[in-house]
């Protein structure tokens with residue numbers, strides 16, 4: 001049994017994502033030791049566990065900031081100016097995608113389509129959806145999370 005108590009039942013490959021999501025919900029990311037334990041208990045190579053944990057945008061292999069910004073960069077959002085939104089967030093926070101602000105308030109990531117294409121460009125901050133983004137809106141939105 002894990003010291004962090006994440007391994008609640010035996011399983012196989014089919015339960016890997018479920019178990020990774022459990023870890024993400026519990027710790028806010030998937031700690032290295034949890035990945036190692038899942039690899040051992042599920043009989044899956046550690047590099048495969050890491051590959052899955054680092055592939056999905058709803059999982060993180062590193063601790064994240066208190067607020068996680070996920071900007072959609074799928075085609076409909078891209079065509080509606082997502083790149084400008086990305087640049088605005090970078091400028092406002094002084095970080096690049098994949099980074100966390102030094103004060104731990106924000107992490108900035110990309111995501112694929114979040115189902116809000118009709119109101120593109122769109123992003124999520126934690127569980128909140130923000131749509132029809134403009135550079136002007138970004139500063140106002142970020143202010144509410146500071």
Ligand code: FES
Pocket residue numbers: 072073074075076077078112113114115116117118120121122
């Ligand atoms: S493409 Fe961005 S929300 Fe669907």
